[in-house]
Amino acid sequence: TNVAVYWGQGPNQHRLRDFCAQTDIDIINLGFINGFPTQGAYPGSNFGNQCDGNVYPGSDLLSGCHQIVDDIPICKQMGKTIMLSIGGAYTTGQITNDAQAKWFADFLWYSFGPVNPAVADQYPRPFGDNVVDGFDFDIEHGGHTGWKTMIKRLHMRFQEQPDKKFYISAAPQCPTPDAQLGDAIASTALDFVWVQFYNNEGCSAKNFVDGTFNFDTWAGIVASNPNPDAKLFIGLPAAPQAANDGYYIDATQVSTIVRWYMAFYPKVFGGIMLWEATYAQKNKDASGRTYYQQMKDILDS
Ligand SMILES: CNC(=O)NC(=N)Nc1ccccc1
Numbered sequence: 001t002n003v004a005v006y007w008g009q010g011p012n013q014h015r016l017r018d019f020c021a022q023t024d025i026d027i028i029n030l031g032f033i034n035g036f037p038t039q040g041a042y043p044g045s046n047f048g049n050q051c052d053g054n055v056y057p058g059s060d061l062l063s064g065c066h067q068i069v070d071d072i073p074i075c076k077q078m079g080k081t082i083m084l085s086i087g088g089a090y091t092t093g094q095i096t097n098d099a100q101a102k103w104f105a106d107f108l109w110y111s112f113g114p115v116n117p118a119v120a121d122q123y124p125r126p127f128g129d130n131v132v133d134g135f136d137f138d139i140e141h142g143g144h145t146g147w148k149t150m151i152k153r154l155h156m157r158f159q160e161q162p163d164k165k166f167y168i169s170a171a172p173q174c175p176t177p178d179a180q181l182g183d184a185i186a187s188t189a190l191d192f193v194w195v196q197f198y199n200n201e202g203c204s205a206k207n208f209v210d211g212t213f214n215f216d217t218w219a220g221i222v223a224s225n226p227n228p229d230a231k232l233f234i235g236l237p238a239a240p241q242a243a244n245d246g247y248y249i250d251a252t253q254v255s256t257i258v259r260w261y262m263a264f265y266p267k268v269f270g271g272i273m274l275w276e277a278t279y280a281q282k283n284k285d286a287s288g289r290t291y292y293q294q295m296k297d298i299l300d301s
Pocket residue numbers: 006088089138140171196199242275
């Protein structure tokens with residue numbers, strides 16, 4: 001089972017290589033591509049204090065992410081799975097039709113997927129020759145239009161590159177069905193579904209105590225995904241201030257939940273997702289172990 005963390009939006013965050021050096025982290029979601037483009041335009045991106053602030057002319061797409069360019073090879077050497085995350089809490093633009101969705105998917109593929117000389121004059125390479133391992137959809141508002149079409153389009157592009165496995169993941173919020181991603185999760189093959197079991201009353205991990213934590217519902221949803229190997233992760237705040245008040249739970253509480261659901265759903269249980277890396281790095285226990293180290297200890301216990 002795996003520990004996945006979001007990186008890119010942390011307060012005064014360290015560079016990516018520092019987190020790729022952590023043996024307790026398996027998957028890193030780079031957040032975010034947070035500007036959704038009209039057809040023919042570039043998306044926007046934001047990686048917090050990283051990059052040099054320059055953008056491709058006429059766009060909000062960062063062109064100077066030199067730390068990320070230098071660090072992804074280190075992450076790959078360390079065996080990390082690096083996902084590029086679309087969305088987050090603060091996005092601009094909206095996908096309103098299938099042509100726009102296909103454009104956005106193709107842009108992500110040709111700009112962040114395998115280097116393709118045939119289209120080098122049409123698409124930029126914000127991370128240089130680095131190739132991400134897949135795309136994460138952290139769509140938190142705006143409705144469902146376009147996401148299923150994007151994922152299907154990406155699957156079509158993945159089939160053109162049979163020698164490398166590419167992943168698709170989704171980060172729905174815990175109320176079901178998720179207003180943004182529910183239809184995509186039900187109808188397109190996904191590899192990881194990391195549910196945000198926080199910031200929502202009546203389905204979060206902290207609701208384990210009052211019996212409304214809805215992991216069982218999500219286990220049923222993910223177990224019936226078109227990908228029979230789709231994995232469900234428990235998404236958690238990595239520190240009290242990483243989510244709305246009251247949604248953080250400590251490692252002892254996480255241990256109770258994980259041991260219960262890992263035993264009940266051994267096939268679909270994939271691990272733990274944390275929002276987010278920097279909060280986790282700062283949230284150390286009495287023996288100085290970070291929150292992602294504490295999570296890994298629980299998964300390995
Ligand atoms: C994996 N995505 C998130 O965890 N998003 C997230 N935490 N969004 C958010 C929602 C409300 C306030 C601040 C952030």
